[in-house]
Amino acid sequence: MDLSTLQIPVQKTTDSQLANVDFSNLPFGKVNTDHMFICTFKDGSWQDPKVVPYQAISLDPSAKVFHYGQTIFEGMKAYKDSKGGVWLFRPEENQKRLNISAKRLAIPEVPKDIFMEGLKTLVETDHEWIPRTEGSSLYIRPFIFASGRGFHASPADEYTFIIACSPSGSYFAGKVGVRIEETYSRAANGGVGYAKAGGNYAGQFYPTQLAVADGYQQVIWTDDNAHEYIEEAGAMNIFVRIGDTLLTSPTSDRILDGVTRKSILKLAEAENIPTEVRKISVQELLEAQKNGALKEMFGSGTAAVISPISSFGYKGQRYELPQLEESYAAHFKKRITDIQYNRAEDPFDWRYPVK
Amino acid sequence: MDLSTLQIPVQKTTDSQLANVDFSNLPFGKVNTDHMFICTFKDGSWQDPKVVPYQAISLDPSAKVFHYGQTIFEGMKAYKDSKGGVWLFRPEENQKRLNISAKRLAIPEVPKDIFMEGLKTLVETDHEWIPRTEGSSLYIRPFIFASGRGFHASPADEYTFIIACSPSGSYFAGKVGVRIEETYSRAANGGVGYAKAGGNYAGQFYPTQLAVADGYQQVIWTDDNAHEYIEEAGAMNIFVRIGDTLLTSPTSDRILDGVTRKSILKLAEAENIPTEVRKISVQELLEAQKNGALKEMFGSGTAAVISPISSFGYKGQRYELPQLEESYAAHFKKRITDIQYNRAEDPFDWRYPVK
Structure with a gap:
């Protein structure tokens, strides 16, 4: 050929x-x-x-x-x-x-x-x-x-x-609440979590059903060893804004290297928005929530685009997130969709013409 | 209905x-x-x-x-x-x-x-x-x-x-050598390892191909955290004989509850063969191999029945196992297949008539 x-x-x-x-x-x-x-x-x-x-x-x-x-x-x-x-x-x-x-x-x-x-x-x-x-x-x-x-x-x-x-149409209908998982796991070290392998998804359905029964839409997966660090949400990578810093977990053999995720990081970098790609502990999230530094959380993915998270659950308690006037989620969603729909300049040559 | x-x-x-x-x-x-x-x-x-x-x-x-x-x-x-x-x-x-x-x-x-x-x-x-x-x-x-x-x-x-x-016919053709895995993993804590889920198998194919390329037939999976304890072989549970004691790992959310595995444990108990169901570290295996206490290893499963393991690999070294005249593997294989083929008494009502 x-x-x-x-x-x-x-x-x-x-x-x-x-x-x-x-x-x-x-x-x-x-x-x-x-x-x-x-x-x-x-x-x-x-x-x-x-x-x-x-x-x-x-x-x-x-x-x-x-x-x-x-x-x-x-x-x-x-x-x-x-x-x-x-x-x-x-x-x-x-x-x-x-x-x-x-x-x-x-x-x-x-x-x-x-x-x-x-x-x-x-x-x-x-x-x-x-x-x-x-x-x-x-x-x-x-x-x-x-x-x-x-x-x-x-x-x-x-x-x-x-x-x-x-x-x-939209992947999610309405608000997205997430539960931070304490029992089940999505991926093993040395496993297939970084791949878009079918089995990664089937294994999430049951724990997600349990979360849905408690009024959430998605699970935020944590490390399988101690459930200490947040990883991804199965259908989305997860971003956290603490103060004005945008944080997301590093990719690994357990976490998918999302295209939307890395596009957001690139845009943020070009705009001098401070970003940190590092492990995020549940403890840090809870402390930031308590002292008011946790401004927003959102998920990113091709299907979900950028989905603001309205609340998260942990150990039976539900934490509401503030509704920001000028959220990073809305900002990056506009920037990315403007590029996707050819409504804005495309500084990184991401748009690819079909016809 | x-x-x-x-x-x-x-x-x-x-x-x-x-x-x-x-x-x-x-x-x-x-x-x-x-x-x-x-x-x-x-x-x-x-x-x-x-x-x-x-x-x-x-x-x-x-x-x-x-x-x-x-x-x-x-x-x-x-x-x-x-x-x-x-x-x-x-x-x-x-x-x-x-x-x-x-x-x-x-x-x-x-x-x-x-x-x-x-x-x-x-x-x-x-x-x-x-x-x-x-x-x-x-x-x-x-x-x-x-x-x-x-x-x-x-x-x-x-x-x-x-x-x-x-x-x-037989699941394995010829001798079965196994490699103890140090990099890849089969299952996460809180995952689907205990289920016969399709994805558990697809995830094993690539690491198994690497082992096959090095002259082994199967991988012995270890815990995903530190690769410190042996778990199962994907198509088989694993038994180890140290001295006259028969050891196997406990079932968990990472290990399949094999029917052949529990049948062997039941038969061994009835015959007063000492058994221990507990975590088995790679270190213990290596030490028993070194001092001669490691008599045999075998896998058990419906497809594989009981498959004696002739050698195991770890960190690039291959360890041959002795060829016993009176192995537990041969003994239990005969006992179980005699029950299965209606050639012996069936003390636990395991045989189930179809016609």
Whole structure:
């Protein structure tokens, strides 16, 4: 395959569902576009990349994804500007991270041009599905799963790489309260926490259900050893503002290297907003809350964008956070979405044109 | 559904593959029988349990198993005795553990009679597939995965429970060398290590590949905090014999409660073989190896049965284990398989008749 001239064939649907979608009332990640990108790994290489009508996948019951959770994904978005231009945001970061996840999960890495050309061809094909309502976008889900067969607990010999898209509204409906976890854990030292591995998410569902039952939306995960330091929220990295300093935990083998997270750090640095990337103890958070230095907390992620946290819970007590007039959350949300939707200068070349 | 009289309908295949299988040369987990059991969770309940011809599964690309690894499984075997009697081994332990896994992975628990009647009906239907060659058996794989749709990182609203079977030979071909892990980890405190969750296995593949590249077959996982204590081998629990004492690590939220493991402990207790269920440090293992007290190590599990370990590696050095004339591994393997194949008394009622 000549990588420099990779052309992705497109088989168009004859049964578009576009007219049936209510774009004024979009849920998150439930509506699919007309097409998907698909590529298969077999006989030792990724082959036959193509865009096809969105369709069901047929798998043998012994496909390893069903048994060993050998699956990874990425989350991205496409944005349409007021002139109809279509943009992605730092897609090469997702491409790189997908392969970082692939390596840790013993999944064959995807060549960069298959990822990038597949992505662009799909978004171009389905560009009419990109919402133009404020706060909505086309959520893009690249994922790879083990489609090879067998009950032996070892890596599969076949994999399927799909990119699917979903016009989506907000990830969270309403205020976001988080509970700082004291019992359960998301990731082990030396584990797969830094990868976007499927199993990282399944393991969070039950503890999150317990938090939801107590009136929270998400769990803030802590180290599994002593639950002493805050790490991430599973669907978001976590930022804390103490005084005027913006803090976030360093990435590690337990914490995802979020694209929104590092974009915020870069913007803050350029604006001379003081940042500290270091371990944040629960104790420090509680003390800052008590003495009034804790100004705000927010989560960051592609799906969640920047989500202000209205309260946090710890050891059965709920702590409300102040409602700031000029919050860092609102500031960075505006700065990032202005770049994403082509409403502002793009000093770091993060915007990536599709058409 | 009246649980006491649950009848599982059977739709028989018209295209049996039985005659095409070479039973004298069976791999592990690659050949499927003619039928499978399937049951679906939707609208809040498990429904429509049935045995059908083995067939492909069709899923929407947004099915949550592909994205969030929300999947669990069990491993069991069926045995045929010399008179044609068909037996399972402690199947209710697997039924209970499947639901323990389900709870932790936010998957709806399966009613006991659906599991047991589905299992028995399937094994009866495919009983001609049970190998009669020594060392072979019918491997049985119950598994549940999230078939509900959506890219939101939350539990699915639909699940599929399948039981599939595979006539299988040995899990390991040849000697089993293990490497004691110093870098990677299998499970976190407060994580899902005690569950048979898919993601636990995918996370082991890469470190296991590294061990295989160095000439080992499996990794012995250690605590993620300091890699100080041995835990389990991912596909097996681990036993160590020091002097005449048989040691194994206690189960915890990081270690699977293996059915073979607890059967060995019960048999050892009944025979007055001294056992200790306690944390085993790598240091203790090395010292016992050095002073000659380390007599043997073996793994236990449904797939692996009892697998003697011939050597272990640690910090780049390989330690050979003695070849005992009268090993505990050989002793317990004979005792357990004699019960499984109905060649000996069954003092604890572990054998479970199918037909």
